[in-house]
Amino acid sequence: xxxxxxxxxxxxxxxxxxxxxxxxxxxxxxxxxxxxxxxxxxxxxxxxxxxxxxxxxxxxxxxxxxxxxxxxxxxxxxxxxxxxxxxxxxxxxxxxxxxxxxxxxxxxxxxxxxxxxxxxxxxxxxxxxxxxxxxxxxxxxxxxxxxxxxxxxxxxxxxxxxxxxxxxxxxxxxxxxxxxxxxxxxxxxxxxxxxxxxxxxxxxxxxxxxxxxxxxxxxxxxxxxxxxxxxxxxxxxxxxxxxxxxxxxxxxxxxxxxxxxxxxxxxxxxxxxxxxxxxxxxxxxxxxxxxxxxxxxxxxxxxxxxxxxxxxxxxxxxxx
Numbered sequence: 324x325x326x327x328x329x330x331x332x333x334x335x336x337x338x339x340x341x342x343x344x345x346x347x348x349x350x351x352x353x354x355x356x357x358x359x360x361x362x363x364x365x366x367x368x369x370x371x372x373x374x375x376x377x378x379x380x381x382x383x384x385x386x387x388x389x390x391x392x393x394x395x396x397x398x399x400x401x402x403x404x405x406x407x408x409x410x411x412x413x414x415x416x417x418x419x420x421x422x423x424x425x426x427x428x429x430x431x432x433x434x435x436x437x438x439x440x441x442x443x444x445x446x447x448x449x450x451x452x453x454x455x456x457x458x459x460x461x462x463x464x465x466x467x468x469x470x471x472x473x474x475x476x477x478x479x480x481x482x483x484x485x486x487x488x489x490x491x492x493x494x495x496x497x498x499x500x501x502x503x504x505x506x507x508x509x510x511x512x513x514x515x516x517x518x519x520x521x522x523x524x525x526x527x528x529x530x531x532x533x534x535x536x537x538x539x540x541x542x543x544x545x546x547x548x549x550x551x552x553x554x555x556x557x558x559x560x561x562x563x564x565x566x567x568x569x570x571x572x573x574x575x576x577x578x579x580x581x582x583x584x585x586x587x588x589x590x591x592x593x594x595x596x597x598x599x600x601x602x603x604x605x606x607x608x609x610x611x612x613x614x615x616x617x618x619x620x621x622x623x624x625x626x627x628x629x630x631x632x633x634x635x636x637x638x639x640x641x642x643x
Contacts, residue, residue: 328572331536338489345488345532351524351560360555363599364592370629373591377626378416380590380618381408383608385443385579387422387616389450389547398427401616402434409623412630418619419608420473424449425462428469443473443513447498450517450546452477456497463501467510474502475513475579475614477546478530480520488533495537513541513579513612519551527557531564541577547614552582555592562600575604581614587625590618 334344368376386405388397402421409415420441421431428444435442444466448454454462463474476498483491495514502510514534518527534542542561545552558580565576578601580593590613597605605611 328536328574330571335489335492335536338487341488341492341533342486345529348525348528348532351528353524356524356560357556360559360596363559363595364555366592366595368591368595374626374629376591376594377587377622377629379606380587380594380613381622381626382416382419383611384418384613384615384619384622385420385422385581386418386619387547387581387614389422389424389445393424393427395427395430398423398430399434402431402440404619405440406435406438408619409626412627415623415626419612422475422614425466425469425471428466428471432470441472442470443475444469444471445475445477445546447476447494449475449477449515450548452479453481456494459494460497460501463498467502467504471510473511473513473540474498475515475543477515477517478534480517483526483530483533484520484522488529491530492533492537495534495539499538511540512538513543513577514539515543515546515581517546517549518544518553518557519549524557524560527560528564531561532568535564535568535574535576539576541579541612543579543581543614545580545582545614547582549582553580553584553593553614555596558593559596559600562596562605565605566601575610577610577612578605579612579614584613584615585617586621590622 333340335341386401388401405418405421417440420443422443423431425444425446428442431442446463446466447459466474478491499512502512516530521527521530531542544557561578565578569575597611
């Protein structure tokens with residue numbers, strides 16, 4: 324099996340070549356896609372399997388606060404919760420990461436104090452992405468310099484929707500290079516498409532391939548800041564893309580649905596999608612994440628229900 328992008332070397336040599344490739348991808352059967360996503364969403368798991376799924380989902384959360392009113396105190400509290408989600412049960416897994424704005428990275432790093440929780444930072448003029456390239460790259464470098472382990476960037480949806488595919492590809496590639504530290508190590512790059520603004524499933528498939536070709540470590544559905552964020556159908560489509568990309572290149576890329584995933588039932592539906600579409604290789608927080616905050620609260624309450632046989636009161640977990 325090949326383990327490079329050599330087979331696609333000619334695809335990104337020009338805008339016309341990239342356009343031919345992207346428009347040559349198989350069209351998405353919207354009815355079939357939504358029907359399969361809905362069918363997989365009816366799967367039910369119980370007892371031991373459910374307990375495993377809850378712990379797995381907790382370990383996959385990028386615990387997120389991305390508000391203009393974020394304060395150092397809020398970021399410190401969120402970091403403490405990421406490390407110790409349930410103070411009454413130390414067997415509860417840590418979350419995968421804390422996700423904050425670049426100016427809060429140093430605060431999160433100090434609060435985490437070496438804990439095995441990644442620091443993710445949004446960048447590139449999140450959430451709209453409406454800034455000049457030098458500003459986007461400076462935004463990225465600042466976050467990496469402050470200690471970010473992961474960068475969640477946004478594409479320029481206007482450029483993509485206008486058909487400027489090579490410009491979109493080159494932006495991602497430039498940000499990928501900006502993730503490299505002076506010592507040669509690099510922050511992992513998650514590329515946010517804002518699928519709710521891409522209009523069609525075909526566009527989501529094309530954006531997925533642009534991101535993967537440009538070096539994304541993860542492809543991500545949404546910012547959580549628009550009306551339509553992660554859905555089972557658009558996540559299923561992106562899981563198909565990373566599965567097919569690995570089959571052709573040997574390179575594995577992660578998927579992160581974000582926005583609107585609030586309940587344990589929702590999370591388990593997405594885990595079923597992962598298992599049935601991409602396979603077990605993606606069932607870890609190295610390759611699959613949830614962009615969420617309130618989801619953790621429901622997972623913790625369901626976890627306690629399984630262990631005690633009763634639901635907690637509404638004050639059992641902190642309200643984020």
